[in-house]
Amino acid sequence: VACSQEDKLWNALKISAYVFGTGLLMFTALVNSVSWFVQNFWNTPGQFWQKTWLKLYYHYEGDEWTIFLLGAALMPGLAFWCFNGLLLVADVTGKPTFITRYRIQMGKNDPVDTKKLRQAIYTALCNQFFVSFPMLVPMFYVMQWWGNTFSKELPTFSWFLVELSIFTLVEEILFYYSHRLVHHPVLYKHIHKKHHEWTAPIGVVSIYAHPLEHIISNTLPVMTGPMIMGSHIVSISAWFSLALITTSISHCGYHLPFLPSPEFHDFHHLKFNQCYGVLGVLDYLHGTDTVFRQTKAYERHKVLLGLTPLSESIPDTPKKAE
Numbered sequence: 001v002a003c004s005q006e007d008k009l010w011n012a013l014k015i016s017a018y019v020f021g022t023g024l025l026m027f028t029a030l031v032n033s034v035s036w037f038v039q040n041f042w043n044t045p046g047q048f049w050q051k052t053w054l055k056l057y058y059h060y061e062g063d064e065w066t067i068f069l070l071g072a073a074l075m076p077g078l079a080f081w082c083f084n085g086l087l088l089v090a091d092v093t094g095k096p097t098f099i100t101r102y103r104i105q106m107g108k109n110d111p112v113d114t115k116k117l118r119q120a121i122y123t124a125l126c127n128q129f130f131v132s133f134p135m136l137v138p139m140f141y142v143m144q145w146w147g148n149t150f151s152k153e154l155p156t157f158s159w160f161l162v163e164l165s166i167f168t169l170v171e172e173i174l175f176y177y178s179h180r181l182v183h184h185p186v187l188y189k190h191i192h193k194k195h196h197e198w199t200a201p202i203g204v205v206s207i208y209a210h211p212l213e214h215i216i217s218n219t220l221p222v223m224t225g226p227m228i229m230g231s232h233i234v235s236i237s238a239w240f241s242l243a244l245i246t247t248s249i250s251h252c253g254y255h256l257p258f259l260p261s262p263e264f265h266d267f268h269h270l271k272f273n274q275c276y277g278v279l280g281v282l283d284y285l286h287g288t289d290t291v292f293r294q295t296k297a298y299e300r301h302k303v304l305l306g307l308t309p310l311s312e313s314i315p316d317t318p319k320k321a322e
Helices: 002-059 064-093 114-146 157-182 185-190 192-197 203-207 211-229 233-251 263-271 281-286
Strands: none
Touching (some): 064 203, 064 233, 114 211, 157 185, 157 233, 192 211, 203 211, 203 233, 211 233, 233 263
């Protein structure tokens, strides 16, 4: 019997080793194939962007301050307002219905209050021009000190992906804890309450905040990663633009097909004391998403890969009659 048990154990180990080894070989081959494909796919456009960057660099005769403003201020600003401009059409007119049928909080902002909207746009512009842009001045000198930001050679695609991962991690940590800080009763009343005037947010509300909050919670978490890494201005421009569009999606109020899910942060605006982070990792570790995980919003918190709104395929539980 003992031999039989040992034989079974040995056979199980051999099968496990075979399965694991085969899986490892297949995974390695797949990763190498994908890496080869991405690298070859990137070579041609990479050469295009390299030539474009050099044309820009020589057009401004290496004027680093002008180039920095174009990359860190103008391009992300245009990305933010072009994206939100499209959303605002739906918010104000209720059309096209293709967008509005994906509204998360039904019956809210249908249409949006124009008085509140004007105030939100005014505050967002003030935060950009009088808070974000001045903060680029010390950042510029930090990047000059690193010496890599205005290099004539662009970073490789693989290195940009590494940077993007670090930027995202740094933002998650700084935003989560600074966000929880401004939810402290002493700070909430005087600072963060302004942002939470919108229990059903829209895209432009992503930077509708008290100036102090905009510094601590909105801008510094995004700026810190590139300053730590000494990143190239092209990487900074792409990251700033991506961060602004992503936070706009998180606040937009629509769970649109093929875009990141905004359910997580929309739930924060609805309940105030849940879902403080960006990725949700720290919320999971600190238990600040426990209520969210028990809701239909959590079930809908995924990328919509079809055209049927998740509010229809995963409807709210009907309220019990009193």
